[in-house]
Amino acid sequence: MHAYYLSIVGVLSLLQINESFNVKENLSKDFSYSGGKILSSMNCEADPFALEVFRSNVEKNLGDPALFPGTIAVETRVINILGSLFDLPSSGTGVILSGGSEANLTALWAIRNNNASSHNQQKPEIIAPESVHISIDKAADLLQLKLIKIPTTPQYQADLEAISDAISKKTIALIGVAGTTAFGTIDPLKELDDICQTYELDLHIDAAFGGLIFPFLPKIHSNFNLSFDDLQSLVSITVDIHKMGRVPIPGGGLLWRDATYPIAIQFTLPYLAGKPKQITITGTRTGASAIAFASLWEKNGFQGFQETVMSCLENTRYLSVELEKRGLLIPIKPVINILGVTTPSDFPFNVLELHKILWQHGWTTTIVNGRLRFVVMPSTTKNQLRNLIFLIDQLISDG
16 A cells, blocks of 8 residues: 555544543543642642733733733843842843743853854854753754763762863853752852853853742852852853742743843844844743733732742751651752652662652652652642651551
8 A cells, every 4th residue: 555545544543533532531640739749840839829810811922022012011020020139230131931941042042153253163062060951952952062061079069170171162151050950959150150251151050940949048058159240251041930930831031141142043023013023932922921920929029939938948858857867868968949868778668669659659759860859849838748758657667
C-alpha cells in the first residue's frame, strides 16, 4: 500500500480514537497543589485573589499595545515593582514573559547580539556552574553558543577558580544562579561580578525561583548581593512571578539594567496598529499574569509577600529538624525552601526506596544528585508536613 495512503489511514484512525477521548476522565489522573502533598515542584496553588483577577483578564494581550494600552501600563508597573527589589536603575527596563525558560533564552539572545561585533568567532562561549537550569542548555543550543559548564563546590555553588580558568578570548558572559533548582543555593554573586569586571564580560543572573525569596530575607548569606547597584557587570536578571509570586501559570520576568541593551533583539511589527517594537520571542503574551501580580502586590504589599516567604522558610526549617531527628542527613543546610536529604547506611530505606514509597502515599518528591529533594511551597502547611512526618515514623516502625 502507498505510504501516503497509509499516513492518511493513520490520521483517520487517530481521529476515530479521539472521538472517545474524555477530558475530565484524563484530568482526574492529575495531582493537585491544593492537597499540599506536592513537594517536587517550584510551582504551587495560585493565590485565590490572584486567580480570580487572572480569570477576569484572560483576553489581555501584551503583544498588542494599541488594543491593550492599560495592560501595557500594568506590565510597566510590575517591572517597577520587581525592579525595586533589585535596585534596577531608572535607565532600566523589563518584560513579562511565560516563565524562566523564555526569560533565560531572551537574556542570552540579547547577550549574544550585543557581543557580536566584538566577538567575530563563529560560536561564542558562555560559562556557567553545572547547577544552572536546563533552560540555559536549551538557550545555548538554540542560539549556537558554546556552553561551558563548571563543576560546583561541595556546597553546590559556583567554583570561582574553575570559572576563571575556563575563560578564553571567546567568552562573552558568565551566568550565576540565585536559588538553584536542585537545592536552592545561591552563587557567590559579588565574586562572579568581580571576575566579569576583570575580563570585561557580561553577567546574567537566573533568579527565576529565588528572585521573589531573597529580597524579602535578612542577608542570611554573606554572598547575597542580588542588586544592580552592587553588581556592576550585571546586565540582566530572570525572576518568575508564577512561583513564589503565587500568580497562575504562565508568568516570568526579565529585567535589563539598560533599556538600550535589548535593542539588539528588537523587531518592528508592521502588521499591528502603531507598528510596535518587540523585544520578546513570542508575539502574543498573556497580560493576565502581570495584572494578577500587580493586583496581589497592591493588596498585600511587600509585607504580605514577606510573610509568605517567611512562612515557607519556617516550614522548611521544621521539616529539616524533624527529618534529622529521625536519622536522615541534610548535607547542605537549606538557604531557602528546598531540602536535599540522604539516608544513612543504617536507615530502613535508601533514597530511591523512600522516594518510591512516598509517591505511593501521594507525596511527590524528586531525586537530584542522589538526594531526596523537598520543595516546601506556600501550598503546603505545617500541619500537612506533620502528616508527612507521621507517615515516615510509620515507615520506620514497619521497616
